[in-house]
Amino acid sequence: MYRSRLFEEQVVQIWNDGLITGEMHTGIGEEAINAGIVTQLVDGDALALDHRGTSPSIIRGVDPKELLLEFMGHCKGLCSGMGGHMHIFSKSHLIASSGIVGASGPAAVGFAIAAQHLRPEKIAVAFFGEGAVNQGMLMESLNFSSVLKLPVLFVCKDSGMAITTQSSQVTAGKLVERAMSFDMPAKELDGTDVEIVWEAANEAIADARSGKGPSFILANCKRTQGHFLGDPLLRIVNEPVKELARITGPLFKSAVSFSGASLKERVRSLKNIASLLGKTAKHRFSGEQDPLLILRKKISEQEEIISIEEEVNKEMKGMVEEVLRMYENNNQG
Amino acid sequence: MRTLTFAEAIEDAIAQAMSEDPNIIILGEDVRMLRVNLFSRFGEKRVINTPISESAFLGAGVTAAMAGLRPIVEIMLIDFIGVAIDALLNHAAKTEFFSGNKWKVPMVVRAACGGGYGDGGQHEQALWGWLAHIPGINIVVPSNPSDAGGLMLTAIEHDSPVIFLEHKLLADYWRDYLGSGGRDNLDYNVPPAGEKGEVPDKWLSIPLGSASMIREGTDITIASIGVGVHRALEAAQHLESKDISAEVIDLRSVAPLDTTTVLNSISKTGHLLVVDEDYKHYGLTGELAAIALENLLRLKFGRVSIDQTIPYSHSEEMKIIPGTKQIVASSLKLLKD
Numbered sequence A: 001m002y003r004s005r006l007f008e009e010q011v012v013q014i015w016n017d018g019l020i021t022g023e024m025h026t027g028i029g030e031e032a033i034n035a036g037i038v039t040q041l042v043d044g045d046a047l048a049l050d051h052r053g054t055s056p057s058i059i060r061g062v063d064p065k066e067l068l069l070e071f072m073g074h075c076k077g078l079c080s081g082m083g084g085h086m087h088i089f090s091k092s093h094l095i096a097s098s099g100i101v102g103a104s105g106p107a108a109v110g111f112a113i114a115a116q117h118l119r120p121e122k123i124a125v126a127f128f129g130e131g132a133v134n135q136g137m138l139m140e141s142l143n144f145s146s147v148l149k150l151p152v153l154f155v156c157k158d159s160g161m162a163i164t165t166q167s168s169q170v171t172a173g174k175l176v177e178r179a180m181s182f183d184m185p186a187k188e189l190d191g192t193d194v195e196i197v198w199e200a201a202n203e204a205i206a207d208a209r210s211g212k213g214p215s216f217i218l219a220n221c222k223r224t225q226g227h228f229l230g231d232p233l234l235r236i237v238n239e240p241v242k243e244l245a246r247i248t249g250p251l252f253k254s255a256v257s258f259s260g261a262s263l264k265e266r267v268r269s270l271k272n273i274a275s276l277l278g279k280t281a282k283h284r285f286s287g288e289q290d291p292l293l294i295l296r297k298k299i300s301e302q303e304e305i306i307s308i309e310e311e312v313n314k315e316m317k318g319m320v321e322e323v324l325r326m327y328e329n330n331n332q333g
Numbered sequence B: 001m002r003t004l005t006f007a008e009a010i011e012d013a014i015a016q017a018m019s020e021d022p023n024i025i026i027l028g029e030d031v032r033m034l035r036v037n038l039f040s041r042f043g044e045k046r047v048i049n050t051p052i053s054e055s056a057f058l059g060a061g062v063t064a065a066m067a068g069l070r071p072i073v074e075i076m077l078i079d080f081i082g083v084a085i086d087a088l089l090n091h092a093a094k095t096e097f098f099s100g101n102k103w104k105v106p107m108v109v110r111a112a113c114g115g116g117y118g119d120g121g122q123h124e125q126a127l128w129g130w131l132a133h134i135p136g137i138n139i140v141v142p143s144n145p146s147d148a149g150g151l152m153l154t155a156i157e158h159d160s161p162v163i164f165l166e167h168k169l170l171a172d173y174w175r176d177y178l179g180s181g182g183r184d185n186l187d188y189n190v191p192p193a194g195e196k197g198e199v200p201d202k203w204l205s206i207p208l209g210s211a212s213m214i215r216e217g218t219d220i221t222i223a224s225i226g227v228g229v230h231r232a233l234e235a236a237q238h239l240e241s242k243d244i245s246a247e248v249i250d251l252r253s254v255a256p257l258d259t260t261t262v263l264n265s266i267s268k269t270g271h272l273l274v275v276d277e278d279y280k281h282y283g284l285t286g287e288l289a290a291i292a293l294e295n296l297l298r299l300k301f302g303r304v305s306i307d308q309t310i311p312y313s314h315s316e317e318m319k320i321i322p323g324t325k326q327i328v329a330s331s332l333k334l335l336k337d
């Protein structure tokens, strides 16, 4: 978990410095889910990831240096700079990723079919957000894997938000019930507590390995970075004066324009926007439920933890320095 | 006349249309925030946030249009059309024909397209050629604010499905969302004339399938669309310094395609270079060559386009997305050979 966090904190820094040109989705805040599950995987197990695959990849053992070089578009990156952070592919780890929301469902199903034929007792894990559960192919995958009793673990990381949309406003029913209706065990749990995740996953993975079919885990979490780095909602909340100035002018001009919805409806829209921003400020990105702090509190051997953290810290710093050197050399050459 | 950004122009044209026609609705992911101004003015009944269920809401857009509404369905990035292609391919495009021309689908599909900011091969595609392959679908790709607003109005008023593609390099908010994210230490080589410009006070629609001749010349015709138009114009200026007179055509619409303007120009120059940010094979570039041949024109033909998946690496993508240098080099080669 700590490796994942530290790595992504370095990524944030490098992104801020403009050395990563496009968007960047981090998994900061999701580490307990990723660690609780991915640490139980063995060689031959497969991982189907979405656009937020950095943290599970690091935990699965992908080389941080290769990953960082990849994010910087370097030819020595994990995928030679061709894939980027939303398309992490590691054949040796059986990791495949996609930036198409919902695609990790069918990907895991295919890995699981291959496992049934070629890798007995091996499984496939699909990671996706709660926003993805309304994508047809993901629902089709739940059904398909259930009827074939495939060794799949579906992991829904529920942050409550899909970009700027509150998922509760566009998702009907309860997700756990939805999954159970496909005749598979499903559980909702606190995704900020790695122990809880580990235990639930342990059972589900054992079931999958022994041929009992797929399971579904719904794990709640909070993401302090928002949807991606530079998240506009988060920027508004963090720097209201600067960011709102850009938005309010056109917004009010439009809201009071002649012809349009009734006054009541317009007020409702404005209230809706204000409420989204208010919720963003108050709950969505608060650091209270940081899985690392929660883990730290639980562990009695504080000294040991500090020394492990220092070691990881040193390793990451050294790695980043090396990567930056390689990046510069590349640019000069 | 007033000055608006590319994104403002599109929104302004939609606002004008929505205020005149209560049957226009917007469906899409995150539209309450992405279209916050329209949401605050037209309310939640007309600006509808959808789940991430493109196949459902694009499919729904087709029949909503058949049943009397004029939906603008937003597929955030055109790359994501993959999950909902059936709604276009087998439904939007077929209804008019299947009904013996008695039932139309006045739907707009609005999507962002194009690359140049380091987002990789699943988020930066153009895909207009692939989509234009389907009979029954219209596709417009504006290159500047004035055309963006006008063509959006065209798309809304048209009685058949129109895909409106908005290049992310020209739309400031997309560049900010998916590229810089509030950082000011990046340069995406944005063409200024595409990003901001003069627009009419009241929007008028631009006839579908009308190209615009943006630079006259006598030696070579360079036809392009979207951001490529700006790169072509820049290339034409370079060519001028080498005493080559290039004519530049902004096609504006992939389907229908304004063949008359292109053919007239080729008759004059005898050389056609097509600059296309879409894939090279089976696309717009080959289509224009075929049309020229079908019309018995004698010409020399060349193309600058993309024949591979777009690399994530920004420096690598800039090597393969048609740029000014490649256009100049290809033009010189075409004129020399």
Ligand SMILES: Cc1ncc(C[n+]2csc(CCOP(=O)(O)OP(=O)(O)O)c2C)c(N)n1
Residues within 6 Å of the ligand: A051, A052, A099, A100, A101, A128, A129, A130, A131, A132, A133, A159, A161, A162, A163, A227, B029, B052, B054, B076, B080, B083
């Ligand atoms: C098919 C498709 N539609 C839309 C998008 C744009 N998009 C990228 S991430 C995202 C939200 C995903 O939410 P969720 O699945 O909850 O994951 P999170 O980002 O919260 O981890 C959307 C709509 C996409 N990448 N693919």
